[in-house]
Amino acid sequence: MKLATWNVNSVRARLERLLAWLDRHQPDVLCLQELKCTDDAFPAEPLREAGYHAAVHGQKTYNGVAILARRDPADVRRGFPGDPDEAQARLISAEVAGVRVFSAYVPNGREVGSPSWEYKLEWLAALRAHLADACDANRPLAMCGDLNVAVDDRDVARPDAWADSVLCHEAARRALAGLREVGLIDIFRKHHPEGGIYSWWDYRQLGFPRNDGLRLDHLYATPALADRSTAADVDRDERKGNKPSDHAPVVAVFGD
């Protein structure tokens, strides 16, 4: 099974790139974030023609998450019990290929100390509580998405420059660690303990040409599923060229 996650930063603005990427990489499951559109405006038909079913939790202008899959996603759930603000579409989950797959878009937090920052920490704590209930040792689960936190300094090109940011602050890292503490494994880290590989580069600072990036997009899995992973990589090439998202896709492969 090939499982991927990608913050596309508007699914409509990225549709041609998305279709081309699916054609090249043929994932079994792709978690999307920042759709920036309602369910009605989601381009389900061209994706269906490309061979993918979609479970969508959309929102006008902001946020929005989806799961694309070769087989029709079953038991789709939008939001989660304990979600601090139901109006923000930041989490969807579905049963696909025998795995309970989550696509998550963690709040950015804007600025440390701001209301958005408090909301980010609150949202991560609520997600942790939900996953503590949802994680079952006997059932494979994958938590994928733009988690908007770099796990540690291996995941940051310039750790000093980002140290006090909402993406690296100790409180955010502790909150993200909470997701692993319920029993989830960082699949990418398993295959790249050395670090130095990123999934997001700021548009504003023109970070990509300097590879001034952070690893913010993650694939977490329950231990038995994690044991089956054979590779994980960032498709850095997708960040190149005309009109890229500011995030690159992250892909993991699992054996039987």
Next chain:
DNA sequence: ATGGTTGCTTAGCAA
């Protein structure tokens, strides 16, 4: 350098 770019929506917000 409180800069810079992008997308949605239409001047301002979020990232």
